[in-house]
Amino acid sequence: MEKPVVLFSKSHYKGKEILLVGFTHNSKLYEYLSKYDGIFWSKSLKSFYLPYSRLTTNDLFQYLRKEGYFIDYSALKSKLTSVKNIPLGKKVMLSQQIADKDEYKIESFTKWMAQKRYSENTINTYESMLRIFFRFHFPKSVNEISDSDVLRFNVDYIMANRFSYTYQNQMINAIKLFYRQQGNTTLIPENLERPKRSKKLPEVLSIEEVKSIIQNTINLKHKTLLSLLYSCGLRIGEALKLQIKEINFERRFMHIKSAKGSKDRYVPIPKQMIDLLINYLDSYKPSEFVFEGQNGGMYSAVSARQILKRSLRLSSISKQITLHTLRHSHATHLLENGTDLRFIQELLGHNNPKTTMIYTHVSTTSLDRIKNPFDDFDI
Template identity: 65%
Template sequence: MQKPVIVFLKANHKGQEVLLVNFKYNLELKEYLKKFEGIRWSTELRSFYLPFDKEVTNGLFKYLRAKNYFIDYSSLRTNKKSMGMERSVNKVTIGTEISLDTLSEINEFKRWMGQKRYSKNTMNTYESMLLLFFRFQHPKAVNTITEKDIIRFNTDYIMANSFSYTYQNQAINAIKLFYRNQTSSQLIPDDLERPKKSRKLPDVLALEEVKSILGLTANLKHRTLLSLLYACGLRIGEALKLKIGDIDKERRFMHVRSAKGAKDRYVPVPERMIALLNKYIESYAPGHFLFEGQNGGMYSAVSARQVLKRSLHKAGIRKSVTLHTLRHSHATHLLENGTDLRFIQELLGHNSPKTTMIYTHVSTTSLDKIKNPFDDFDI
């Protein structure tokens, strides 16, 4: 049976901005949703809802995607004006219909990705993008899609909803890879162009801000997790998949397994981090994973984000900070301490040195040595 499409909507309920979670009745989905922390049912709204918050919304999205549900969150995006001029677009609402033949093609494609050892995240992302794309194109068959159809999808759906470069790029990547496996298609995948990428610099915390965040995280487990993200420059997914056996305390190295791009790497662990890990393991005695939830199993990224949010509030830091900001800050502080970029690339697990080069643009090592003529003004 085809799983229902879940629609995210924003509304005002009892003076509070809330996220509505709408779908055609499905008992399995209903029971699964009820287990998500903070979600409630409103008879008045005839919908599940929870307070609208970016982190919570992202957490719910990942919670639902873990069970392969498709989420339409296009209504959460609003059209924006660019360079003082409003883009003229025909905003199209995507329906829920998709042919059984198309579903079969997508399932076959997903099986192909599996035997090619694509990561689970990539497989799920590409599947959701293709479901969205072909629902937009319905009732057109897979082998009748042309480049004009893709341009219309980009213009009337992605651009009309002001979706990001990353979102658009993921959609094009999914379509290109899918059509490389189609022998009777009118579409030539290599002719499809990816969007032009804008260069955005990562947000970085000052050293004192990191110390403040970690120092004000009272819970030992929470402090150990946040400290590990910063001390070793880990992605949150990498930290949550760690097992006790992945840490070699004698050599002070950590084995990060199946990271982004299905790559393993070894990361050095500072002495103070080893001491903190020993204290944490002695107190909590984790079983399978290094960080586990209250009922066992892997600790959730949603909970980790809530931990950081509380610590940021205590520290009085109001800038936009995510768990990934700790990784960015780690890399930037290494660079400012004189660490070679090639070593930083290896530590972070970057494929290309171009990715690591971005930290040269946020480091203040050279910029703060520039003599500014304003310093000589007598004002």
């Protein structure tokens, strides 16, 4: 029997923002969700719910994925910042069904991505998005969907729900890759156009704010993790996958393997970070990964986000910060200290120099040198 799709959405209940967890009736799923700590069943809402936060949403997502359930979290995606003069469509409801032959094709596609060494996160995201796409078009099957159907999906689902540029672009990526792999269909992947990118700058912390976060992280393991993310500009996935054997303490380098784009790189480690790592490894004695869970194995990203959230609260920093902000801040501070952009590109593992160029817009060093004529006014 096919497992039901679980729908995540936000709502308000008894004056608080909640995460609604919807699905077609299934006793096995009901029993499994009932065991999740902190979740409630509401007779009036006819749904499970729990207090909304990104941390609880991610944790519940992983809990459901362990048992192979598919989650439609599209309703939680960021809304468009401006919707003036944009045709929003008629908001078509999704079917709960996908044709059996399309189920098989999606499963084959995910296996193909796995053997091509796509990341687990990309595989899960594309699989989830393709299920949304084919539920929208049901009863049409893979070979019956055309370019014009994709246009209708963009207008009547993505635009009608005011989903973000990022979500739309990811969806196009998933559809293009899937149909390229299928071949000989009525939909031509090369005809699919991407949305115009909005030019948003990343949030960046000051050096003082980074110091405050690290100083307010008391636990040695937690302090070491946040310090490594900032001092070496790592993505959280790179830090969690890092193995002890991939650190050369004498040369003060680490070997980051199979990073984004399946790209390896060497990253220098500052001396103070080396001292912190040695202290941490001597104290915790992990066996394989630098950061491990209580029962061994790789430390979870959910736990890492909780660490940052706690440290932000203790530091009285109210900015919308993520673990990736530490990487952005590292790159910006390097640029402000005079590091050449080409070196920053290598350190961060960017394939395209345009990606690194974004930090020239965030850095305040060059802006501070501009003499404003208002400074000469006699007020």
